[in-house]
Amino acid sequence: MSAPAIEIDNLVVRFGRFTAVNDLSLTINERELFGFLGPNGAGKTTTIKVLIGSQRPTSGTIRVAGFQIPAEFDQVKQQFGYVPDTENHIEEFTGRENLELFARLYDMPLSTVDESLARLELSEAADVVVSAYSKGMRRKLLIAREIMHRPKILYFDEPTANLDAHSTELVRELLRDLASQGTTIFLTTHNMEEVEQICDRVAILCRGELVDCDTPTNFVTRHAVRIVKAQFEREGNVIRESLDLDLADQRERLAEIIRHEKCVRVHSQEFDFQDVFLKITGQAYT
Amino acid sequence: MIRSAMIRILLDREFRRLRKNPSAIMLIGLLSAVALLMATSRPVSNKGDQPGPNGASQSAVNVWLIYDQRSQWLDHLSENLPDTPTIRIVHRDRVPIENGTWKLPPQDAAVEVVYGDKFTTDRGFALGKVVLIGRYPGKNAETLAPFWNWFWPALSEYHTGGLRFEQSSEPLNPDAAHTPTSLENTSVADLVTNELIATMLLLIVIFFACCHLLVSFTAQDRERGTLSAIVLSPANTSEILLSKFLFHLLISFGGCLTIVAILKPIVLTQPVLWLVILLSSIGLMCVGTCIATLAKTQASAALLALCYMLGGTVLFYLSTKFTAFYFIKQLAFENYTFPLLFSTMKRPVSVFQAPGLGTMFVLVGAWVGIARSCFYRYGWR
Missing domain, CATH: 3.10.20 (Ubiquitin-like (UB roll))
Incomplete structure (x- = not known):
């Protein structure tokens, strides 16, 4: 059994009277490809925001890669990558310039930029400004940016949204590769097929509460x-x-x-x- | 911990972004062009320089500013005397008298300082009254125009506090016809000097570079999510904030340097000028950071910045009418920016002579604390 990469204990997030996440406890192991499912407004994105430190929890403890969130945010943020559900590129820059900026911030060699671009099949569009990119290309650029520094933990919010069939398969393959190389992947999605195909374990969240958590195979057995x-x-x-x-x-x-x-x-x-x-x-x- | 490498990378990103959006600093180019036109063109002839209807030259007079009691505002004026007209500030006892009347050289005019009784305004503001009675040679009150053109802008640099100044004119020789002038019939253009315009241009550049541009860029970063992407990188919040401040400070200094170099190169070497520009730039950047942090979108941030500018103008106006606003104004660092910039534009000022510089320093320091805490708590969240 590998060590836990993410530990969530009794997490509660409230916005005024509205409880977005209620008493959530989860443990995600290293190298695990973990799917987080739930209907709209279930609290998936709020949970990810707490994990990346952008949302303060109302109560509960969270440890990511051994560091306490949000207290040890500066130490933990170098350990993870986060692919949000909306693109956040610098629109005036080219794809390459966007990636170069982050490569420099992470102190990575600039050769990793070309590697990441090639991996997501964006080499040809590397020198085109992002504002001219299609939605799918922007998504792939975002993924390229977040895998570039080889994070220990990767948070994906809707990894294959806006991607065509080929790119979807490309990204799924990439996720499997990353997991096999030791990256812990935490993804939220509405795509059930994706969950079944690639996830090691799946948690289902509804109205901020954990409803079920198991492997896809066990889900099949239990609910066949x-x-x-x-x-x-x-x-x-x-x-x-x-x-x-x-x-x-x-x-x-x-x-x-x-x-x-x-x-x-x-x-x-x-x-x-x-x-x-x-x-x-x-x-x-x- | 601040890492210079991070600052360099983030600063480089800001400059690259500016290079891709050169129109963002078009206003600074426009203001520089205004300054260049001012510096290279001849001023429109002032009506005060033309001969008066009685044939006397209106600008040839020397003016005796005569007082009974010395006060700080007179000291301030005596430090700012213009080349023309020649103004002598003298005590009443030192004015030559013949047969009980002043015996001034021909063509010389006098301006008598008379302190009136204290009075209370409708709003309960207790003010002292100072009446300046201009006594001009001949029949034309316009001969004193050059004096008034110097007097009012020079006085505006000084914090007159609880004093209200009034101007009136009458002939030195009571037998001559009386042609009164007052502030109301003096054109605004007559009061506007090159130093005043240069100061205004500097203020616009500083506000634009440090408040408007910072608000626009930072709010855009927040709205697009770019800021959160950078915050999640190894760069820490202090480095991000510092790089932003450095970038906007460089633009502000660049714009101010251009305008001062064109309009008044002689003051380029004045440390107080740069100190005031630095302090007001930091203050406005802090205000801009708070606005960009608290606004949800770029559009609302731009509106808030505009409201801040207009609100400031209204506050300064209301401070002349209501005591509450007067005290609030004292807490605004902008209150000290204009007089300090204007003073340095006109003459060399040492750090110790610049009134309000210490207060400004304290107020800007407080803003730095507020902006830092605002950005840390809500900046990217």
Whole structure:
């Protein structure tokens, strides 16, 4: 078991009477690719803001890379990278100039600028001013900027928002690479497929409270539905039936269909993280 | 801990940004062009220099400023005497008298200082009254115009405090026809001197570079999130704030240097001038930092900066009418900037002679504390 990279204990964040995060406790281990899910307004971004020190918690303790937040902010900020949900480039600068500024601030060799640009496939647009970049290019430039100094912890708010299919795959591959090289990744997203594909563990937050936290596999196991969809032809008509294998009469009905009907298609219903997410958060709402 | 390498990188970023937005400092170029035009063109002839209707030259007179009791404002004026007209500040006992009347050389005029009784204004302000009675040779009161043109701007440098000054004119020889003049019929243009314009230009440059531009750039950084990106880098908040201050200070000094070099190069070597520019620049940068920090957007920050400027002007006006505002004005470092700049524009002033410099230093120091705490708490959050 690796050491915890992020420890959140009883975090509470209130804005006046509104409680954005309520008694959140989480531990994220080193090298872990951790997904943070929740509907809009669940408190995901507020939690990230507390982790990066831009929002003071109302109560609770937070340790990032062994440092207390916000007390040891100056020491901890060099350990992480933060890709916010909105771009914050210097619009008048070119992509390269933006990255060069941060490379100099992090005391990194300027060769890392070209490496990062190449990794996000932005080399050709490196000398174009950012104001002329598309949304996807801006997003990739932001990611390039934040991975440049090889942070120990990387916070991603919606990593693949505004990216096309190719760039999405590129970024997912990059996240896997970074995690395998030792970077702890904490990401928030609404993309369930992404969570299922790349995350080691997922926490679901709803109305500021932690609803569930597990690995995607365990989520599948715990929430899998054993339903078979059968499609068969009778007297020229196509009939569809959905059968729950947990019920004995429906299991027999399935056997009967296979034996006596002219089956066109029989398949099990795939596990859908989206459905699980809606079910969990929906339960929390009721 | 402040690291010079960080300051250099951040300063370089500010200059690069300016290079990409040269129009941001267009106003300084415009003001420099105004200064250049002023320096290279001939002044429009003053009506006071033209011969009067009685044929007497209006600017040829020497003026005797005659007083009964010496006071600080007279001391101040005596330190600021112009080349023309020739003004002698003398006690009443030293004025030659013949047959009970003053015996002045022909063409010489006199301005008599008479202290009136204290009075209370409608607003409950207790003021002392000083009446300056100009006595001119011949029949034309306009002969005293050059004196008044020097007197009022020179007096404006001095904190007259609880004194109200009034001007009246009458002929030296009572038999001559009386052609009164007053401040009301003296053109504003007659009161405006090159030193006054230079001072105003400097004030505009300092306000623009240190308040308006800083507010605009910092608020833009906050709105775009660039500031938070830089704060999350290894650069610490002090380094970020210091680099911003250095950048705007350099622009302010550059603009002031250009204007002073064009209009009044002789005062370039005056340390007090640069000290006042430095203090007022720091003060305004602190005000700008607070505005940029507390405003949510660049547009609201720009509006707040404008309100600050207009609010200051209204405060200065109200301070002449209501005691409460008068005391508030004393707490504004800007209250000391104008007289100090104007003084240094006119003559060499040593640090010890400059009234208000110490107060300004203290007030600016307080603003530095406020701005620092504002930026640390809310600057990027």
